[in-house]
Structure formats: structure tokens, C-alpha cells
Amino acid sequence: MTRLSEAQVAARPLLLVVGPTAVGKSEIALALAQTLGTEILTADSRQVFRGLDVGTDKPPVESRGGVPHRLIDLAEPDQPFNAGAFRRHALVEIERLYGEKRVPLVVGGTGLYVRALVRGLCDVPETDLPTRARLIEQARRQGRAFMYQELQRVDPATAKRIHPNDEPKILRALEIYQRSGKRLSEIQDHHRFGDDTFTSLIVGLTRERGALYRRIEVRVEHLFARGLVEETRRLLAQGYSRESAAMKGLGYRQVAGLLAGEYGLEEAVRLLKRDTKRFAKRQMTWFRKEPHVEWMSIQEHESATTVAERIARRAEDFLAHLADSHSAQVVVEGR
RNA sequence: GCCGAGGUAGCUCAGUUGGCAGAGCACAGCCCUGAAAAGGCUGGUGUCGACAGUUCGAUUCUGUCCCUCGGCA
Numbered sequence A: 001m002t003r004l005s006e007a008q009v010a011a012r013p014l015l016l017v018v019g020p021t022a023v024g025k026s027e028i029a030l031a032l033a034q035t036l037g038t039e040i041l042t043a044d045s046r047q048v049f050r051g052l053d054v055g056t057d058k059p060p061v062e063s064r065g066g067v068p069h070r071l072i073d074l075a076e077p078d079q080p081f082n083a084g085a086f087r088r089h090a091l092v093e094i095e096r097l098y099g100e101k102r103v104p105l106v107v108g109g110t111g112l113y114v115r116a117l118v119r120g121l122c123d124v125p126e127t128d129l130p131t132r133a134r135l136i137e138q139a140r141r142q143g144r145a146f147m148y149q150e151l152q153r154v155d156p157a158t159a160k161r162i163h164p165n166d167e168p169k170i171l172r173a174l175e176i177y178q179r180s181g182k183r184l185s186e187i188q189d190h191h192r193f194g195d196d197t198f199t200s201l202i203v204g205l206t207r208e209r210g211a212l213y214r215r216i217e218v219r220v221e222h223l224f225a226r227g228l229v230e231e232t233r234r235l236l237a238q239g240y241s242r243e244s245a246a247m248k249g250l251g252y253r254q255v256a257g258l259l260a261g262e263y264g265l266e267e268a269v270r271l272l273k274r275d276t277k278r279f280a281k282r283q284m285t286w287f288r289k290e291p292h293v294e295w296m297s298i299q300e301h302e303s304a305t306t307v308a309e310r311i312a313r314r315a316e317d318f319l320a321h322l323a324d325s326h327s328a329q330v331v332v333e334g335r
Numbered sequence B: 001g002c003c004g005a006g007g008u009a010g011c012u013c014a015g016u017u018g019g020c021a022g023a024g025c026a027c028a029g030c031c032c033u034g035a036a037a038a039g040g041c042u043g044g045u046g047u048c049g050a051c052a053g054u055u056c057g058a059u060u061c062u063g064u065c066c067c068u069c070g071g072c073a
Helices: A006-010 A025-036 A083-099 A111-119 A129-142 A144-154 A156-161 A167-180 A184-191 A209-225 A228-237 A252-259 A265-289 A304-334
Strands: A013-018 A040-043 A105-108 A199-206 A293-297
Touching: A006 A304, A013 A025, A013 A111, A013 A304, A025 A040, A025 A105, A025 A304, A040 A083, A040 A111, A083 A111, A105 A111, A111 A199, A111 A265, A129 A144, A129 A167, A144 A156, A144 A167, A156 A167, A156 A184, A167 A184, A199 A304, A209 A228, A209 A265, A228 A252, A252 A265, A293 A304
Parallel strands: A013 A105, A013 A199, A040 A105, A199 A293
Antiparallel strands: none
8 A cells, every 4th residue: 555745746646557458457457556555547448438348348346356447437438538538537536546645547558548648638629529520521522632632721731740541630630720720730839748747657568469469369259258249239229320439449340240240250250359459559559659658578477466566666666766856856945 | 093173472362475473361560639449551571382304584384293172983
């Protein structure tokens, strides 16, 4: 059990455990949270949706070992949720934990959410659904190339950063321009992920690729065994369309195709295994270039508790130095 | 044993009238500022079964051998 000192709280420490899907984050984080006497703040763009349980591999309440899991079940599957909303919710939980002298532990695989928390988001208008719907409709009628030309006209610098085929990003940039009259490129150049709200220790978990892929295959088999098909059928029956953000997630997308009769069970399993591996690869690419990640490689025989102990030792060290540097700073200020 | 078909990328296969080997899938590398488990970009990874012959040059033609599949025995 770790209680932070006033000086440590003042330094605003943040502990983050990141890594690709199926690397073993959840189990390790649970042991780590128990050791540190804190809670788990999940940074996961799909676990925020209520009812997406099996497919997102959300830890069932009975296997959470008494550790509260926050930042999950925040929205209905058809409600909008995004990185900004995640950041706002996370900041509330983090302040509460500081008040309780506990170190916040953020665990997740959604790179953008982690980055939004650690380094902030630039000051752009909140997503506006009517505007977005209008732009999507316009893109459907006039074509993606037209929308891209439009972006080139109003914000050439952003157009240069976005590929002409990347429709969601083109539309988002246009949306920002229409809503604020400002160019996204200028807002971004001003921000540059420069927020520095916390003193962060980011631990990145990895495994040898073949081992990770084998774990993904096993997980996918488990998801089907635990009722992924039934869960998807239920969500569709509740009226959540295949087009909603929640249902476009891994698992639901592939099973929706199965339920629509586009292919059989075996193919659905194959597709989900393939797509999950591709996703893990994209996560690795993202986190590899995230600054200040301390990488920790997990061996195949290693237990979650062993890894959690390694992280806990590193975290204690991090917190101890935090107190040092902060008191040093106090001395300097006092002169 | 005989007859037939085949052996080219991780898989399924195309192809070269003899001139740097190519598709799909799989895979790899990468991008990302409120949709991010989304969306997008790039890349061929090869002893063309083996050995010999013909040729300036053989994955391609010829011969021998090996292997796989089917049919007949």
C-alpha cells in the first residue's frame, strides 16, 4: 500500500502501463494496483461502452479482485465518445485519487487516449454531430476528392498532412474550420502535444511477436467460447447498427458479418484473429514512437505477479525520486 | 509398376514464343491532435523441385532423377 506524501502529490505523478492487446496488461495491472493500493483507470476506447463486455475482454466484476476499474461503462454503444471525453473523465478520477494520496494507475492500449491524457489535446471545437453528418452526406454526394480539394483550399497545411483517401481525418479538419473559422494546422502547430500536467512513468509491455500472436489466437477462441456471438446478436437486436463506433470494433464487426450470412463461423474466427494481430501491430507502431516509454519485455513463462513486482519496484523508485526532486525544488525556492 | 496431371513467395495459383519473376490472400514497415479496436499509406519476402545438356543467356527447351495428386493394375 503506497500513500503519497504532500510533496509527491504536488509533483502530480502518473503511472501508465501500455502495450498491445493480449500482452497481459489487465492481469498485471490488477496485481500492481493491489500492491500499490490504488485503482485502475482503463484507457480503452471500446471498454467505455456499456454492454460491450465479452468482445472487449472487459474484466468481469468477480475477477477484479476488489480493485475498482474506472473509465469503463461510461457511454451507451450509440452515444458519441472520444479522446476529449476520455481526458475529462480521467482528470476527475485522477484528482480524486490525489485527494486520497494514491498514485493513479492508467492501463490501456488506446494510444490516442493515453497521449491525450499525458500530453493534452489542442484547443479545437468539440465534435459536432450535425456538422459531421452534413459533411459525411456531402462526401457521399460529391466524393472524397472534392472534400480533399475543399480542405486544400481552406487549410493547405492540414491537407498536406492528410492522405487524400483518409476521409475521416479530412472531414474532421473541415468540421473544425467550419465551426471555428480556424485552421487545424495552426491550432496544432501551437499545441504540439505540449501539455505537461503530470510527471509520468510510462511502462510499455512487449512480448516476442510470435508469442503475442499465439496469445491473440487463444484469446479469440475464448471470446467465441464465452459468447461473443450471443453478445453481438443482442446488441444488434437492441438496435445498435453495424455502422456505430461501438459495433465497428474488433469482434463485433467480424461477428456482424457472420450473423448477416456473409461467411461462416470458421471464417469469422480467422478474420478476428487476423484483424486483432494487425491491430496489435498498429498499437506497437504507435507506442514505439511515443516519447519516454520504458519498455519491459515479458517472457513466455513469466507470471503476471512477477511482472507486476518488476513494475512495482520501478514505480517505487520513480515515486521516491519524485519526492527528492520536489523537496530540492522547495529548497531552491526558499533561498 | 504403368498412364496422366503437377512441383514458381508463407498459402492458392498465374506467367515468361529463352532476356532483371507476379497476382490475391498471408506477412512486414509506417502515419495519426475529440470516430483511434476507427481511418489511411508503403513494401515482394523467391535456389521458379534437383542435377546435367543445348544456348551469349534456361524458371522457360531437352534428358535423367526426386517428390505430390489422380487413374489403372
